[in-house]
Amino acid sequence: MNKRLSKSEFKAAIESNIKTLYRKTIDEATVDQVFQAVSYAVKDIIIDEWIATHDEYEKQDVKVLYYMSMEFLIGRTLGNNIINIGAIKEVREALSELGFDLNAVEDKEPDPALGNGGLGRLAACFLDSLATLGYPAYGCGIRYRYGMFKQKIEKGYQVEVPDEWLKNPYPFEMKRPEYAYEVKFGGNVRVEKKDGKDVFIHENYNSVRAVPYDLPILGYKNNVVNSLRIWDAEAITNFSLEHFDRGEYQMAVEQENLARTIVEVLYPNDNHYAGKELRLKQQYFFISASIQRAIARYKEKHNDIKKLHEKVVFQMNDTHPTVAVPELMRILLDEEGLNWDDAWAVTTKTCAYTNHTIMSEALEKWPIDLFSRLLPRIYQIVEEINRRFVESIKKAYPGNEEKVADMAILYNNQVRMAYMAIVGSFSVNGVARLHTEILKKQELKDFYLMMPEKFNNKTNGITQRRFLLHANELLADWVSKKIGSDWICNLSAISKLKDYLDDEKAAMEFMDIKHRNKVRLAAYIKEHNNIEVDPDSIFDIQVKRLHEYKRQLLNILHVMYLYNKLKDDDGFDMYPRTFIFGAKAAAGYRRAKLTIKLINSVADVINNDSSINGKIKVVFIEDYKVSNAEIIFAAADVSEQISTASKEASGTGNMKFMLNGAITLGTMDGANVEIVEEVGKDNAFIFGLSSDEVIKYEKDGGYDPLEIFNKDSEIRKVLMQLTNGYFSAENPGMFKEIYDSLLYPDEGGRADIYFILKDFNSYAQAHERIDKAYQNKKAWARMALLQTASCGKFSSDRTIEEYVRDIWHLKKVEVKMPKNSK
Ligand code: GPV
Incomplete structure (x- = not known):
């Protein structure tokens, strides 16, 4: 760091920004205004590094990664x-002397x-790591006017409220109109034939202007500033008199509408394909703009488009x-004039694909009529890609028509996007070892056999800079005091904490910090939920999107079971436990929303039953998002990672909890497998x-939840409470749908498809082990500290280094700042 502002320089900058932005003095400014003023002061420093970074990239003519993603959940x-x-x-002290608290100011952002969730947050962690490691990269995405909705809980139900994140100008973004594309x-x-060659002319189309906004992505104290480029849409036609005169009013209205709707809102679906035309428009919109820009940038310095892959890589999230x-392909064929084979060679050396799920409902399969109507030229190219691919299948497996049906990109009047991604890419990766193995052995077996x-x-990772350094200052400082601060940019160094495992004083300090973070979360809960929770109870937390496969239902059914035991069984006792949930459900996902209502209904009954002496509290944290996640992870004792095995591709919340010393309660799914490998x-x-067991049951059948229901009276009691109004006196039938889903076959002919009853007893036993383990304070402290000490592997820095080594082949860049530049 060469350039530093002193405390007094920050003070002066903040005061002067308040003056120019608001014509006010600092004593008259609101906290919102101070947020803007501080942000501009910080941005001013960032800009110099941003310029220096891009100058360096130019000078060294580096290879650039374009990380293409519909989602970037960057948080504040x-x-x-x-x-x-x-x-x-410096900033904290400057603000404090001006009479403001930095945390309160940060809260205004x-x-x-x-x-939506994991996929978008992973993209944000990757950008953080890329910048910190000094790799040239752009995030490419969409500047949604409305991001993920805000969640309100009203009478126990989720209500969605629009997220107007752009209501006030967002201080860190920069509009770049000079890089707009149609x-x-x-x-x-x-x-048309031209010199004996076919020329393809796209006509009678509607179009929009894609205009990029750049957000700076800072590396950690290394002067590197990459960009997250998010595209806004503007109308190309404006309502000029000319158009009225020429009767093109209709066209002008259409293009205005297209521009307005295309970036209006993020689809709030996680792991789910809804098949909406507007979604495909969004996809093509940001992809076309990003690729046009990437190619134009390449051509500023290079004239051989056939070598594009030497300087450019597109990673598809x-x-x-x-x-x-x-x-x-379209740009290479129609605009750059390459022949098919050359264009295909370039494309398949430039594109790479990451798979994030095996859930069949998430697989994108666009109806051909929709796809070809919206993207006629693109569809022609897809047809040709498919025709050639089908030929190669036939060559590899002569006479095997089944293979063609199983693997063709175009099939059953649909475009199978995953297959196109695989065929068009040089790399296909899964996001945890187990997930990749399932892809190779089951879901994508045919493709793996043909192109291993x-x-x-x-394996996914997370950034320790946000989820420990920023989220948990107390622990971050403590770790640095014990072992130095290497862990900030090299998380494997955190294993040095293992020297303290049997140091009782250190373990107690660690638990004391946990306690203080629990007090902080308890205060948040008191403020937002008006529920008193005891920081001495076990904080048992499940925060993630609400999805049936993630099994929040298993968790709340188990809470009901414990509550019944406390009420019915005089011999039963348990250590006080606070069960904390946080989850948004897709707006149209009825059963997920009903599960939220169930959690809140159970919470209402249990939290108000004084007969159980506060042994159980249930809290549903409203509006789970990146900013409150930071407070939540820091305060957890137990991390619930309880997806049906094989369904969670990786999970990343599991890693954030581990980093903060929470112990995993989980199935052998996704990255849990690798977490267990690290901690033992x-x-x-x-x-x-x-x-394997889940997959076998799915294939061969042999699981009947009714058997469990009939045999096990405790489970039966819990299930009956879903239909007898025990938790919903006002409407006893309210949860009947959930009850039915657990016991009776669905349209697919299977009941309890996420094996909730099957896993119930084993889950309950794991909870008993936790209850017992927690009561041995010393042993628990050791185990908690071991989590933090063992999480080195799960840094997104490690993940990024692997992508660079195996897929992207980028070169690290150093950015030096002239001393005291301003
Ligand atoms: I596909 N994921 C997600 O958040 N949204 C999606 O639409 C799809 C996948 C998630 C997976 O569910 C997680 O297991 C994984 O950790 C995450 O992507 C990042 O890879």
Whole structure:
């Protein structure tokens, strides 16, 4: 860090910004205004580094990664930016002398929520790591006017409220109108012969202008500033008199509408494909703009487009950006004049694909009529990609028509996006070892057999800079005091904490910090839920999107079971437990929303029953998001990672809890497997079916939840409470749907498809082990400290280094700042 502002320089900058932005003095300013003023002061420093970084990239003519994602769940950036420019002390003191508290100021930032959950947050962690490691990269995404909705809980029900994150100007973004591109939809394609060659002319289309906004992504104290480029849409036609005169009013209205709707809102679906036309428009919109820009940038310095892959790599975050494959082909064929084979060679050396799920309901399969109507030229190219691919299947498996049916990109009047992504990419990766193995052996077996060299694993990771350094200052300081601060940029160094495992004083300090973080969360809960929780109870937390496969239902059914035991069984006792939930349900996901209502109904009854002496409290934290997640992870004792084995591709919350010293209660699913490998199976609470067992039941049948229901009176009692109004006196039938789903076959002919009753007893036993373990304070402290000490592998820095080594082949860049530049 060469450039530093002193405390008094920050003070002066803040005061002067208040003056120019609001014509006020600092004593008249609101906290909101101070947030803006501080942000501009910080941005001013960032800009110099941003310029220097891009100058360096230019000078070294580096290879650039374009990380293409429909979602970037970056969360608030002011606090992180202050840390990363190394000015936390100066800014905090400057503000304090001006009469403001930095935390309160940070709280005024809207939480940019351009993502749903794990997939979007992973993209944000990756950007953080790329910048910190000094790799040239752009995030490419959409500037949704409304991000993930805000969740309100009213009478126990989720209510969605629009997220107006752009209501006030967002101080860190920069509009870059000089890099605007046109993106075309609809119309038709006319073929003309020109010099004996077919030329494809797209006509009668509607179009919008894609205009990028850049958000700075700061590396940690290294002067590197990459960009997250999010695209806004503007109308190309404006309502000029000319158009009225020419009768093009209709066209002008249409294009205005297209521009307005295309970036209006993030689809709030996680792990679910809804097949909406507007969603496909969003996909093509940001992909076309991003690729047009990437190619224009490449051509500023290079004239051989056939070597594009030497300087450019496109990573597709799940299948949502897969139109990148035919869009790149279109540009190479129609605009750069390459022949098919050359264009295909370039494309398949430039694109790479990450798979994030095996859930069949998440697989994108666009109806051909919709796809071809919206993207006629792109569809022609997809047809040709498919025709050639089908030929190669036939060559590899002569006479095997089944293979063609199983693998063709176009099948059953649908475009199978995952298959196009695989065929068009040089790399296909899963996000945890188990997940990648399932892809290779089951879901994508045919593709793996045909092109094994493409498949690889990249186990997910998280950034310790946000989820420990920023989220848990007390613990971060303590760790640095014990072992130095290497862990901030090299998380494997945190294993040095293992020297303290049997140091009782250290373990007690660790638990004391946990306690203080529990007090902080308890205060948050008191303020937001008006529920008193005891920081001495076990904080047992499940926060993540609400989805049946994640099994929040198993968790709350088990809470009901414990409550029954406390009421019915005089011999039963338990250590006080606070069960904390946080989860948004997709707006149209009825059963998920009903589960939220169930959790809140159970909470109402239990929290108000004084006969159980506060042994159980149930809290549903409203509006779970990145900013409150930071408070939640820091305060957890137990991390609930209880998905049906094989369903959670990786999970990343599991890693955030581990980093903060919470112990995993989980199934052998996703990255839990690797977490257990790091801490040892005696230092995790593992239960339930294995993924092989689940897959076998799914294939061969043989599981009947009614058998369990009939045999097990405790489970039966819990289930009956779903239909007898025990937790919903006002409407006894309210939870009947959930009851039915557990016992009776669905349209697919199976009941309890997430094996909740099957895993119930094993889950309950794991909870008993926790109850027992927690009562041995010393042993628990050791186990908790061991979690933090063992999480080195789960840094997104490690993940990024693996992507670089195996897929992206980027070169690290150093950015030096002239001394005292201003
Ligand atoms: I596909 N994931 C997500 O958050 N949204 C999606 O639409 C899809 C996947 C998640 C997986 O469910 C997690 O297991 C995984 O950790 C995460 O993506 C990041 O890879």
